[in-house]
Amino acid sequence: MLITRKVEFSASHVCRNPRLSDEENQRVFGLAANPNGHGHNYLLEVSLEGEPDPVTGMVFDLKEMKDVLNREVVEPFDHRFLNHEVPPFDRVIPTPENIARDIWRRIEPHFAGRGHRLHSVRLYETPDLYVDYFGGQPCSA
Amino acid sequence: MFRVTRRYQFAASHRLHAHGLSDEENRRLYGKCNNPFGHGHNYVLEVSARGPADANTGSAVDPRRLDELVAREVLQPFEHRNLNCDVEAFRDLTPTSENLAVEICRRLKRSWPSMFPGEWPKLEKVRIAETARNIFEMDAHEIP
Numbered sequence: 001m002l003i004t005r006k007v008e009f010s011a012s013h014v015c016r017n018p019r020l021s022d023e024e025n026q027r028v029f030g031l032a033a034n035p036n037g038h039g040h041n042y043l044l045e046v047s048l049e050g051e052p053d054p055v056t057g058m059v060f061d062l063k064e065m066k067d068v069l070n071r072e073v074v075e076p077f078d079h080r081f082l083n084h085e086v087p088p089f090d091r092v093i094p095t096p097e098n099i100a101r102d103i104w105r106r107i108e109p110h111f112a113g114r115g116h117r118l119h120s121v122r123l124y125e126t127p128d129l130y131v132d133y134f135g136g137q138p139c140s141a
Numbered sequence: 142m143f144r145v146t147r148r149y150q151f152a153a154s155h156r157l158h159a160h161g162l163s164d165e166e167n168r169r170l171y172g173k174c175n176n177p178f179g180h181g182h183n184y185v186l187e188v189s190a191r192g193p194a195d196a197n198t199g200s201a202v203d204p205r206r207l208d209e210l211v212a213r214e215v216l217q218p219f220e221h222r223n224l225n226c227d228v229e230a231f232r233d234l235t236p237t238s239e240n241l242a243v244e245i246c247r248r249l250k251r252s253w254p255s256m257f258p259g260e261w262p263k264l265e266k267v268r269i270a271e272t273a274r275n276i277f278e279m280d281a282h283e284i285p
Binding site: 029093101129 | 143144145147148149199200203205
């Protein structure tokens with residue numbers, strides 16, 4: 001069974017690879033490479049996989065899940081410029097793929113328990129673009 | 142591995158009418174969807190691709206390339222069209238949303254290498270919502 005909790009945060013970012021020229025960055029990232037950055041209302045959906053506990057009838061306590069997501073993601077990310085204020089995005093390009101993977105790294109230990117595990121991180125950058133991450137492949141770029 | 146999904150919209154009309162059935166059977170089977178002059182929907186299409194994040198860009202899929210492909214293969218030919226009359230595949234095939242999902246998947250899969258020539262990303266699935274309540278999802282592996 002999957003249980004999913006949503007949280008939102010608003011943040012700014014810029015997608016540029018310092019090893020590429022301005023022109024190459026513009027070609028690869030388009031408007032997202034504009035040097036002063038821009039922002040999104042990110043929507044994060046986190047799903048846990050597990051079986052309901054025979055005593056509580058719950059896969060995981062949703063209140064506790066909300067507390068973890070607020071503490072590990074919303075508090076550090078909300079109303080921040082990711083490249084300047086939220087490591088590792090001073091050296092990792094904050095594409096939605098890399099943000100999803102970093103969120104996985106931050107929250108996964110809190111959901112590794114008996115009878116449940118982190119299943120997926122879905123990050124909406126806009127209502128028309130989202131990324132699903134299921135673990136694996138270390139951080140790059 | 143990442144799955145990157147992009148959402149698109151187009152408006153089109155269709156009429157559900159199976160050529161192999163009588164008029165009465167069509168009316169019974171498709172109800173108001175068989176009304177002779179057809180009707181329309183604002184279709185919402187989600188296209189998902191799967192792949193690893195590139196080491197240089199941190200991206201698994203370039204959304205702008207995906208946009209270009211979907212615009213060329215789906216949005217431009219379907220937008221403000223009558224699917225039965227204006228889309229060759231539906232001359233003889235009923236444009237149910239199941240068949241529409243297959244047709245979209247087939248178009249994207251066929252021209253995928255022209256936009257994404259490498260091993261990754263791969264087309265994973267298409268999901269089409271005819272209305273907010275009726276949603277059809279197709280795994281790209283199901284298309285030969």
